[in-house]
Amino acid sequence: MESFEFVFILHLMIRVLGMTQDLSQCLQKKNQNIVRAIGLIGSVMRNMNEMRENGWDALFEEVKEFCLLNNIEIPNMEDMIPVRGRSRCRGAKLVSYYHHFHHGIFNVVIDQVYCELNNRFPERSTQLLRCVACLDPRDSFANFEVQKLVELAKIYKDDFCDYDCIKLAGDLPIFIDEVRNDDNFDTCIDLGNLAEKMVQIGRDTVFPLVYRLIELALILPVATATVERAFSAMNIIKTERRNKMNDDWLNNNMMCYIERDLFASIEDEKILKRFQGLRNRKMNLPNEGSRIEDVGTSGSGVNS
Template sequence: MVDESRDISTKEQMAVILRYVDNKGQVIERFVGVQHVTETTSSKLKESIDEFLKLHDLSYSNLRGQGYDGASNMRAKKNSDVAAFFTLTNSLVNVVGCSCKRRDALREKQQENLLKAIENDCLEKGQGLNQETSLKRAGDTRWNSHYGVLISLITMFSSVVDVLDMIVEDCYNDSAGEAKRLLKDLQSFEFVFLLFLMKSILGVTNDLSQALQKKDQEIVNAMALVKTCKEQLRCMRNDENFDLLVDKVSSFCVEHEIEVPNMDDLYVIQGKSLRKAPRKTNHHHYKVELFFEVIDFQLTELDDRFTEGNTELLICLACLSPNDSFVAFDKEKLVRLAHMYPKDFTDRDRSALQDQLDIYIHFVRSDNDFSQLRGINELAKKMVEKGLHRTFAYVYLLVQLALVLPVATASVERAFSAMNIIKGPLRNKMGDQWLSDSLVVYIEKDVFSCIGNEAIMEHFQTMKPRRGRLN
């Protein structure tokens, strides 16, 4: 998995994480390091990734899956993209990963004032109020944090208004003007409508967002959650749900003394005269231009992340799931999956796989040790534990291919969060190699926790002749 970060000491950094299956059948993700890139064009990123792999004696011909962030120069949308390059040069590499840096529909609908209100330092501090809680900030690498922000704002709406009122009355600088603008925006029906709309939409996608951030996320669970989210969003897109939302928003506005517009009146954009306003009603604006459009935007986002091509791949992989006594098993789809990896499965191998699948499914369904397994990860470990990875070698190869595909790039996002800690203002000038080595030690704590200080000092002592001996 590869991601590219910006504004790290005015340098462009690329982080690489390898995902593989060890000899115990366990999925392992290891942070390999970061590398400075001079440019973020597709061609330069291709060269940097290739150089990085060669530096670590790795070849992209051995890759079986790749995941990138959602930037236009990284994802496989056209032949010039990085992901498309490695797919074209190696037919075994499948692009699956879903980015953590998803766009927020609230930003797309130009509701920047909401974020200003949430991120405003005065609101967080709660000047003049004895608050038990504070507004949350939306995190770049924590998708569900946006959902928590909206809930927090709804819960503390009255307190937020009180704080802004106090700032307007007590301050005589730019803060007062900013607070006055925020107060005007917050106390509008459109703001409250979008606030509740986004809470409803992010409430649907919240479980998916949290699941994709887990290190042990499996493709089977991801596909089930994606399908569920799409179905729920489509169910939301009807007249009944719109009317319920308007009623909820209206009640909230009445409670907080916010004017509720008549839905049959003409909609007028703030700052424009009624004479020049487009001939549309409030009902049309809120239902078609906001309610339907934002829901459609979220559905498009899911479709873009999980395209028709990789969805077929994921559906085939889901047939390996051991859940409910292998109820998802489908021989034809698993053979189709083998066709997607022509260098791993020759015509002879695929023919042998068809016969092996019949024996395999009969064996695992009759063995009680496999009856309570949950997820492909547990299946791989159990097959290794019982030695079946050698007996059913072709099936186990499919299992390995399923496990190495990254569903999300949450791991590289965590690496960049760690980068901001390691390379802070006091260590702003540290070199790329030192940064990379420091990040490996910081991120891979479980590996280095078993290495004692004596071993480290001994290794350092023997690197080159030194004047004194370390104690």
């Protein structure tokens, strides 16, 4: 911990994680603000690129000041060391300390984070989110664009045929003009409020295609979060010791784990009656609150 390399990596981690923290927190929220998420993705990637191009000197000076303050030895940046991952025996490729820290650690870490962001948010997915952001009702629908919304409808081919897309292109300008001049929509701050307000004042029947598009936009982040929770639950439930679990039993366990808030509201007595009625048993399941003594020697009745 008292080496220059450890201090350098620690300061680099602080800067990188500081840049990505807001984006990470935003994406983990259940009520994701898509417009803000899109803006943060672009900002993080631009800042990472800016740091790679111009952030080395500031970071290097910061690390040296920390080392001088805490009496940590700073190596001579002109000295040569073997390339990381190579053998230290005779014939090993040598590089300077400066090259090792600048190109072997600093550039590599930033490139890996930048590459990870590109993989997680490819152009097609980002474009989809940009299209959804056009429905954001804040600031009197400041992000509204007809062409992007029609493009969003074309992505959902099962819900919008070619005729629907043509009709939607004509309905959207009328819809946006009406909601901008309707005081009922002034209080809308997200897609959920917009959909509720449309139903309350009957606009969902006047503009059915627009309302269908809003519904699909609302489903998108929920479906994504549900899939992430399902995979997380699968890793917790189906471990190496339980890898022979059949699909039905896995599905039942995952359902109970994912929807545990719902299952927690069910009374224990109802659960006991449900399992008691599934098949005949040698003895009745114990009532709620009763003690089961000596389970290990009670016989097959309890275990059944």
